Amino acid sequence: QSALTQPASVSGSPGQSITISCTGTSSDVGSYNLVSWYQQHPGKAPKLMIYEGSKRPSGVSNRFSGSKSGNTASLTISGLQAEDEADYYCCSYAGSSTYVVFGGGTKLTVL
Amino acid sequence: QVQLVESGGGVVQPGRSLRLSCAASGFSFSSYVMHWVRQAPGKGLEWVTVIWYDGSNKYYADSVKGRFTISRDNSKNTLYLQMNSLRAEDTAVYYCARDGVYGSQTPWYYFDYWGQGTLVTVSS
Numbered sequence: 001q002s003a004l005t006q007p008a009s010v011s012g013s014p015g016q017s018i019t020i021s022c023t024g025t026s027s028d029v030g031s032y033n034l035v036s037w038y039q040q041h042p043g044k045a046p047k048l049m050i051y052e053g054s055k056r057p058s059g060v061s062n063r064f065s066g067s068k069s070g071n072t073a074s075l076t077i078s079g080l081q082a083e084d085e086a087d088y089y090c091c092s093y094a095g096s097s098t099y100v101v102f103g104g105g106t107k108l109t110v111l
Numbered sequence: 112q113v114q115l116v117e118s119g120g121g122v123v124q125p126g127r128s129l130r131l132s133c134a135a136s137g138f139s140f141s142s143y144v145m146h147w148v149r150q151a152p153g154k155g156l157e158w159v160t161v162i163w164y165d166g167s168n169k170y171y172a173d174s175v176k177g178r179f180t181i182s183r184d185n186s187k188n189t190l191y192l193q194m195n196s197l198r199a200e201d202t203a204v205y206y207c208a209r210d211g212v213y214g215s216q217t218p219w220y221y222f223d224y225w226g227q228g229t230l231v232t233v234s235s
Contacts, residue, residue, distance in 0.1 A: 036211075036221035038156070045225040046148075046156065051211055057223060089156050093220040099170055100146075100158035100220050 003028065003101035004090055011109040017078040020106045022090030023071060028101050030071040034093035037066055037075045040105075041086045049088075050075060077108070085110040113137040113224045115207050120229030123197055133190040133207030133226055141165070141185035144210035144218040147192050149203035150228070159205070160192070161218050175201075197233045204228040 005023040012018040022029065022037075029035055035053045038046035048057050050066035053073065063078045073092070077084055090103040119131040133145075147159040160171045160181040169181050180193040190207050208222035 034220055038222075045206060045227055046222070047225070048211070048221065048223050051221040051223070052219075091156070091158075091221065099161065099172070102156045102158065105155045 003094065003098070004092060004103035006088075006090060006103035006106045008104070009107045009109065011111055012077075012080045013111045014080050014082065016080050017076060018080060018108065020075045020077075020088055020090075020108070022073040022075070022092075022103050024073070024092055024094075024101070025071055028071075028092040028094035028098075029068065029073050031095070032093045033068070035066065035068060035073040036091045037064075037073075038089045038091065039084075039086045040089065046089065080110050082110050084108060113209070115209065115224060115226035117205065117207055117226045117229035120205065120231045122232045122234060124235050125198060125233055127197055128193070128195045129197065129231060131192040131194070131205055131207075131229060131231070133192075135188045135190065135207075135209075138209070139213070140183075140188040142214050144212075144215060145181075145183060145190045146208045146210060146218075146222060147181060147190075148206045148208050148222065148225075149201075150206070151200075151203045154203075157203070161210070161220075162190070163217075164215075194231070197231075199233050202231060202233050204230050 037050040040046045054066040094101045162181045178196045206228045209224040211221040211223040212219045
């Protein structure tokens with residue numbers, strides 16, 4: 001069982017928007033602005049999409065955005081495209097005992 | 112361009128040891144905190160360990176504490192993971208990953224570049 005809770009799957013049609021939630025606790029997501037999101041295509045390494053909750057690395061489409069409210073972080077993808085179909089993982093710093101926790105991953109299907 | 116290339120994976124019997132390497136290029140390796148993250152077949156990501164840019168501090172996930180040791184050789188731009196007393200549940204693809212902030216004294220615990228991974232299979 002993962003420390004952060006994500007839906008197992010989400011889906012959307014091209015052009016639509018979807019949101020993936022990531023629920024933690026006051027010991028991780030709720031206490032630090034250090035949530036990151038990763039996209040992983042089958043057989044590939046993860047790719048950083050969002051860091052520090054809402055910042056986008058250079059080269060990542062502005063269709064990807066991140067936010068946080070309380071113990072829940074969210075990743076929103078607008079204008080869905082076929083190439084967005086992948087697994088998405090959230091991640092958070094969890095303090096000086098556990099250090100890092102990941103979500104179980106969400107499979108995004110573009111219909 | 113930034114490159115991280117892992118090696119050293121393979122099939123190993125339970126209780127035995129294995130050492131993974133991660134060769135870094137395209138950036139100032141000695142200026143970055145580095146991590147190992149693993150992914151069991153068909154499963155999610157699990158953080159394993161972190162090492163400070165100068166090797167002065169190292170932290171581990173409870174699942175590997177006392178069995179795994181992270182180290183680095185900044186003169187060779189190489190990160191290592193020594194894995195002892197391996198168990199079936201250690202079977203995974205092991206990724207090395209760069210911490211996200213250049214020159215930081217402490218980790219920021221997000222991973223901006225990843226290697227392609229190396230598969231470790233623990234089986235008799």
